[in-house]
Amino acid sequence: MNAKEILAQLVAIPSVVGTSNGAIVDFIRGWLGERNVSSTIIAGPEGDRFNLFATIGDASVAGGYVLSGHTDVVPAQEATWTSDPFALKQDGERLIGRGAVDMKGFVSCMLAAVPAFLEKRLDRPLHLAFSYDEEAGCRGMPHLIERLPSLCAPPAGCIVGEPTNMRAVLRHKGKMAARLSMTGRSGHSSRPELGLNAIHGMADIIACIRDEAARHTREGPFNPIFEPPCSTLQAGVISGGSAVNVIPAHCALDMEIRAIPGVDPMSLFGPVERAARRLGAEGGYQVETTILSSYPGLDLRNDDPLVALAESISGKPNAGAVSFGTEAGLYQKAGIPAVVCGPGDIARAHRANEFILESELAECQAVLERLAERLC
Template identity: 55%
Template sequence: MSSPPVAKSPEEILARLISFPSVVGTANGDIVEWIGTYLRDLGASVTVLPGPEGDRWNLFATLGPADRPGIILSGHMDVVPAAEPNWSSDPFSLRREGERLYGRGTSDMKGFLAAALAALPAIAARPLSRPLHLAFSYDEEAGCRGVPHLLSRLPELCARPEGCIVGEPSGLRAIRAHKGKAAARIEITGRTGHSSRPDLGLNAVHAMAEIVTEAVRSAEALTQGPFDDNFEPPYSSLQVGTITGGQAVNIIPDRCAIEIEARAVAGVDPAGLFAGIEAKLASLSERGFTTRWEGLSAYPALSLRENAPLAVLLGDLTGQEPLPAVSYGTEAGLYQAAGIDAIICGPGDIARAHKPDEYIEIGELAACRKMIEALGQRLSA
């Protein structure tokens, strides 16, 4: 692959990034190679970090002295699938219409990657006294599965950073908090047979009804607190999202499966909200059912104090006070759990994500590029 020019506009870079169909759960070598080549041409130190899947990689790069505390720009390279039939154009070919740029990942969140990469030539030309790092991950859309492998390697790559800016779409308004999340799949296997002899079978759907009932009870209990008024709703939540099972009305169903999720306010372990469900599941095993619990994803809540240096910095860079919280989750909570202050701030709007004709505005990219260039000035002071 030929080396890309080091000076490109955010729109040009975004077009290239969108052309890589880096759908969550699939190989991402092409996009990693292109970004890595671009960064090396700027003189950045680049490390490609393989994940255990064997076909996916995180990427970590540094401009400036890696042995000093600096700032991380964090983003994910994967996107959700674009199989919806009502796209107006090829979702993996950037289309401009007026001031809008359409394509899968434009807002979530290749727009941030493009703005960051476009800002780097100006930053690389400066003598940085503190480093700027880029941490680009895979499979964020599957529950932040890639970034833990990057975080485990961070101590050997740089001095502990002062902070991390996670560029999820926020209208370029910094955000200090989000809820944590855990998701799981539960499968119950019973014993099939003819519905005229229920005494000879073990009905997995009936058994799962007990689990669903417990989930509803747990969800209702959470409405009683603890509370955090920065969120809507201001309490933790739990729901059953999918349920499948059975073959026909006259066959005792021997299998049923559900997927559940919990979202927790700061200070509450999201996985701990499943305790009542796990206890009920154990009781089914004692009655002859086979049960299986599979964790699908988990990440902690983010909670950055109002007067934290990182919050003050982003307020200065954006010209707006950071917002207290948002409802969606990000990798920022994992950075904070690793001992690195984190905050959300990126171009675009989360309301445009995960739907046909996702777009970002050219002005939003330009504003993000300007913000990151201003950050580079701070790191060279």
């Protein structure tokens, strides 16, 4: 199968974030096994989600490169899809389907290039990494990286294949997401003094998030290569209450923080967490905080050898920085230089009629094969 045929197989597996990815991992493992490439499954604590890692060449040799892609996709609930999102449709050069560009296109190129990798006498290995639940805040990758020292000698670098039009991205923001659950005391709305309104309590948390966001907009720190050039905080989802005449006893809020490189996203959560503790100590509320996800930013130096390599094999100058986040920051935190470089445009992701071009698949596969040539 070529990359387009593999992509059709991958798109047909609805590996939606937060659900089991066993079927797609089985497909990838089977594809590799048919070509005598052994692989290792790294299970996550969820019990139904798995990372997969394989090496072509000698895994005990240091200085190889990791090609990294995630297996999950966002849901396809948009009403404006013009075809089945989980059946790849061709419209001219467009290949339409959920995950076509984010990022099963890159994964299909990884697999399509395997026969070419196997034909070469690699002096340094190529490692293939497939993760789960990247779309939920890179939840799967930390478990894979934890196992990496036992799976291979230290790699020289990593290419994370998110869509960047095959231009190497060197920097992106870090992120954390949290859920705050507040419990007050229910009662009839005619006697508010007898209850404890959880939504009113959560309003103080929202005000804190709003004020912290405004402070960072005014005071920074700033990094002008990003848009916006500062760290950001946002209240994203809120739920609570049952009826207008009932004092709400429960309220839940999901929020996120995106931090410029050099700023720990968790450190920006401190004021919000302190506000929650005050409401518990002084306001009588019970407040629980759950960290949903957290990953660091990416900040690769322009003179890192991986930058020159990525520019050379892609034939394109690097793209500097992007606003979205990836698993590349986790590789860098683990001591592995990383760039983000993959086929297609991120603007097509997470929307109806997501697509990648056949020519973009061909370009990506050619770049991966040029990388393998550098390792011979």
